[in-house]
Amino acid sequence: MTNEHCFIKALLRQPVDKTPIWIMRQAGRYLPEYRAIREKAGDFLTLCKTPELACQVTLQPLHRFDLDAAILFSDILTIPDAMGLQLSFLPGEGPCFNNPIRSSKDIERLVQPDPDTDLSYVMDTIRLVQEQLAGKHPLIGFSGSPWTLACYMVEGGSSKDFRIIKRLIYQTPQLAHRLLDRLSQAIIDYLNAQIAAGIDALMIFDTWGGILPGNTYCEFSLKYIQKIVKNLNTKLKKMQVPTIMFTKYGSPWLEEMMKTGCDALGLDWTINIGDARRRVGHRVALQGNMDPGILYGTASQIRQAVADILSSYGKGSGHVFNLGHGITADIEPDHVNILVNAVHEFSRQYHD
Ligand code: CP3
Numbered sequence: 001m002t003n004e005h006c007f008i009k010a011l012l013r014q015p016v017d018k019t020p021i022w023i024m025r026q027a028g029r030y031l032p033e034y035r036a037i038r039e040k041a042g043d044f045l046t047l048c049k050t051p052e053l054a055c056q057v058t059l060q061p062l063h064r065f066d067l068d069a070a071i072l073f074s075d076i077l078t079i080p081d082a083m084g085l086q087l088s089f090l091p092g093e094g095p096c097f098n099n100p101i102r103s104s105k106d107i108e109r110l111v112q113p114d115p116d117t118d119l120s121y122v123m124d125t126i127r128l129v130q131e132q133l134a135g136k137h138p139l140i141g142f143s144g145s146p147w148t149l150a151c152y153m154v155e156g157g158s159s160k161d162f163r164i165i166k167r168l169i170y171q172t173p174q175l176a177h178r179l180l181d182r183l184s185q186a187i188i189d190y191l192n193a194q195i196a197a198g199i200d201a202l203m204i205f206d207t208w209g210g211i212l213p214g215n216t217y218c219e220f221s222l223k224y225i226q227k228i229v230k231n232l233n234t235k236l237k238k239m240q241v242p243t244i245m246f247t248k249y250g251s252p253w254l255e256e257m258m259k260t261g262c263d264a265l266g267l268d269w270t271i272n273i274g275d276a277r278r279r280v281g282h283r284v285a286l287q288g289n290m291d292p293g294i295l296y297g298t299a300s301q302i303r304q305a306v307a308d309i310l311s312s313y314g315k316g317s318g319h320v321f322n323l324g325h326g327i328t329a330d331i332e333p334d335h336v337n338i339l340v341n342a343v344h345e346f347s348r349q350y351h352d
Helices: 006-011 032-041 044-048 051-064 078-085 104-109 120-133 146-155 163-171 173-197 214-230 251-258 273-280 292-296 299-313 333-350
Strands: 087-090 094-097 139-144 201-206 243-247 264-266 285-290 319-323
Touching (some): 006 201, 006 319, 078 146, 094 146, 146 201, 163 173, 201 214, 243 251, 251 273, 285 299, 299 319
Parallel strands (some): 201 243
16 A cells, blocks of 8 residues: 555654665766666667666656656656657757747747647556555655746756846746746646556655745746645545655745645755754654765765764654755765665664
């Protein structure tokens, strides 16, 4: 039964016997078996759009490590792609949009995607993965936040200083809000379709909320995440679908983030998880927050970092172990095994 999974229980702050762990970007380039399938697909986007291959890649890390959840293999940029921006990934350069958003006309031209047709490859992947998992592990679905998607759509790809999107929000805020509104609706439809297709938990990635000052963050990012959370059919199935929201560099705003109604907050490594727990009390669960860089260290450094985070969180449920951001491509897979096993080994003493 899905609600027997300790990952789901921890998100709902129900008792567990060990702290669950999964890893952001757990299926990815650090795994040789991932690189082999990507090679076979030809490129990353084709891999995302081929359900049989995306399903295989989703399951790869579970074959190697004792992880407590699978995450759908896809990308946050599938929505802007379906809205007509023509996404490509150039080798070594990250994402690139052929048609970035630069004017109100560009916003009006956006397609409002129907997830069951325009993003049917994602729903097909979810159904395939769930068939294979057969209830043994829960599956996490996800989306980017409206703000984070807007950053990529307006900048045309990755950015160092976010000049174009900042000019948009400060010079023509009404245009920015129109774009964020369109994106929020697309994300609500997309995540509800993921729930209907069978995912067990949802995560909203707000990778770039932290580039904004607090009041601007609330106006351009958090407000829209709140609208999304409030419109999700998380009670569609017998089991509640818990929601996790993650704003990188968002730890100044944990109190505001809780008000979205999400079940858990993802933390990056810049905050002590014990301090975060004291601030959120019993209102939400916490996910995180080891610096991915520690995986470059020795086995004993990794085990010590795990012990420190578990002891800092302390006794009781409500913690899902993870990194503070995605695992990097040059990590030794054996180090991930050390991490996962240490979390399970050391965490039992914190649960009755
Ligand atoms: O976590 C998982 O294992 C699930 C799959 C997943 C990917 N991207 C696969 C991916 C998830 C949840 C994402 C989310 C995502 N994508 C985010 C939010 C999380 C974060 O990292 O902040 C963002 C900002 C993106 C956009 C994106 N996708 C960028 C900037 C890049 C290029 C960066 C890079 O590492 O090359 C990607 C590509 C991408 N998405 C890869 C993977 C495995 C690498 C593709 C490859 O070269 O094979």
